[in-house]
Amino acid sequence: EDYQLGNYANFMHKEIWEQPESVRRALLGRLDERFGTARLGGINQDPRALRGIRRVKFFGCGSAYYAGQLGANLVEEWARLPADAEPASELRYRNPVVEDDTLYVAISQSGETADTLAAVQELRRKGGQVIGMVNTVGSAIARECGKGVFLHAGPEVSVASTKAYTNMGVCFAMLALALARIRDLSVSDGSRIVAGLDALPSLITEVLAAEDEISAVAKEHSGAERMFFIGRVRGWPVAREGAQKLKEISYVHAEAYQAGELKHGPLALIEPAMPSVVIVPDDELLTKNIGTIEQIKARGGPVIAVTNASLPEGLADSVIRVPRGEPELDPILFTIPLQVFAYHLAHHLGRDIDKPRNLAKSVTVE
Numbered sequence: 222e223d224y225q226l227g228n229y230a231n232f233m234h235k236e237i238w239e240q241p242e243s244v245r246r247a248l249l250g251r252l253d254e255r256f257g258t259a260r261l262g263g264i265n266q267d268p269r270a271l272r273g274i275r276r277v278k279f280f281g282c283g284s285a286y287y288a289g290q291l292g293a294n295l296v297e298e299w300a301r302l303p304a305d306a307e308p309a310s311e312l313r314y315r316n317p318v319v320e321d322d323t324l325y326v327a328i329s330q331s332g333e334t335a336d337t338l339a340a341v342q343e344l345r346r347k348g349g350q351v352i353g354m355v356n357t358v359g360s361a362i363a364r365e366c367g368k369g370v371f372l373h374a375g376p377e378v379s380v381a382s383t384k385a386y387t388n389m390g391v392c393f394a395m396l397a398l399a400l401a402r403i404r405d406l407s408v409s410d411g412s413r414i415v416a417g418l419d420a421l422p423s424l425i426t427e428v429l430a431a432e433d434e435i436s437a438v439a440k441e442h443s444g445a446e447r448m449f450f451i452g453r454v455r456g457w458p459v460a461r462e463g464a465q466k467l468k469e470i471s472y473v474h475a476e477a478y479q480a481g482e483l484k485h486g487p488l489a490l491i492e493p494a495m496p497s498v499v500i501v502p503d504d505e506l507l508t509k510n511i512g513t514i515e516q517i518k519a520r521g522g523p524v525i526a527v528t529n530a531s532l533p534e535g536l537a538d539s540v541i542r543v544p545r546g547e548p549e550l551d552p553i554l555f556t557i558p559l560q561v562f563a564y565h566l567a568h569h570l571g572r573d574i575d576k577p578r579n580l581a582k583s584v585t586v587e
């Protein structure tokens with residue numbers, strides 16, 4: 222159609238670079254600076270209806286499911302409502318308990334993923350309150366949900382999702398903010414988050430400006446046959462999506478693990494041929510994450526730290542720097558350098574980046 226490659230070598234690279242603009246589109250007309258909140262036309266804005274929600278369940282497949290974990294964390298942190306994420310492929314078959322006061326959020330770039338569509342149908346059949354957070358207008362999931370929030374990422378061609386994933390995070394942040402501001406989140410905290418969302422496009426531009434340095438780190442590690450991606454709490458969805466991007470397009474075996482779980486088994490895998498990408502936001506868990514890096518180093522494992530903190534000199538073998546934003550939004554921002562890392566590692570290995578083997582852009586069959 223009229224979505225062209227232009228001067229880019231492939232669509233994944235183009236879509237990575239489109240992110241400042243696509244995030245701007247997702248935010249357009251949806252932020253309310255005065256009240257420090259977000260207005261999402263597709264959900265019932267009546268405060269009493271929103272206050273009736275007692276739990277939020279996100280569901281989708283693959284990266285959409287990982288994005289859902291990011292969304293669930295924000296809903297819990299800001300709105301103090303219990304929230305979680307589940308793969309739609311599980312939800313559809315496990316006969317879920319459906320509650321009246323739960324908001325079910327179906328997530329999909331294509332809007333055509335068979336498992337996600339089936340989960341929507343099962344929940345709706347049981348009377349569940351389902352909204353769609355979908356990128357493709359007029360798609361099956363958008364139509365089945367009937368209401369929801371469009372991601373406005375624009376067309377995404379590359380099998381590996383980038384800009385749609387990021388816009389999922391941005392739209393979940395706005396949903397969490399709206400739910401939080403009719404509960405206990407203060408105007409000043411709301412305004413801080415609105416400003417933080419507004420700042421995201423320029424922070425993403427800063428990340429992308431460091432592409433050459435990230436590419437050099439990727440090249441250095443392109444001989445590895447396997448890698449760990451380690452994060453905790455805010456870093457956990459980042460680690461999962463980072464591992465997902467790397468395995469999809471480079472075929473390097475990448476496993477995401479929660480930092481605190483390493484000592485319960487996976488530490489046995491650490492050795493010089495197993496680099497770990499460790500997500501280290503400068504938040505209240507910084508010293509814990511530094512401890513994790515020390516544990517890995519003590520066992521001879523190379524470490525690539527992805528951080529906006531000033532780490533002790535020589536702690537990590539390579540450092541990918543991320544600019545500072547609002548800490549709760551770090552999971553959105555920290556994923557961008559990992560997209561760039563996966564892209565360049567796959568590029569160094571000569572992979573067919575837009576069309577990785579065995580994968581389809583949208584999985585419309587079971």
Ligand code: AGP
Pocket residue numbers: 281282283284285328329330331332333334337380381382383469582583584
């Ligand atoms: C993302 O990089 C993957 N290609 C894949 O996990 C994808 O997110 C998943 O298939 C869900 O697709 P959807 O968002 O179109 O429903």
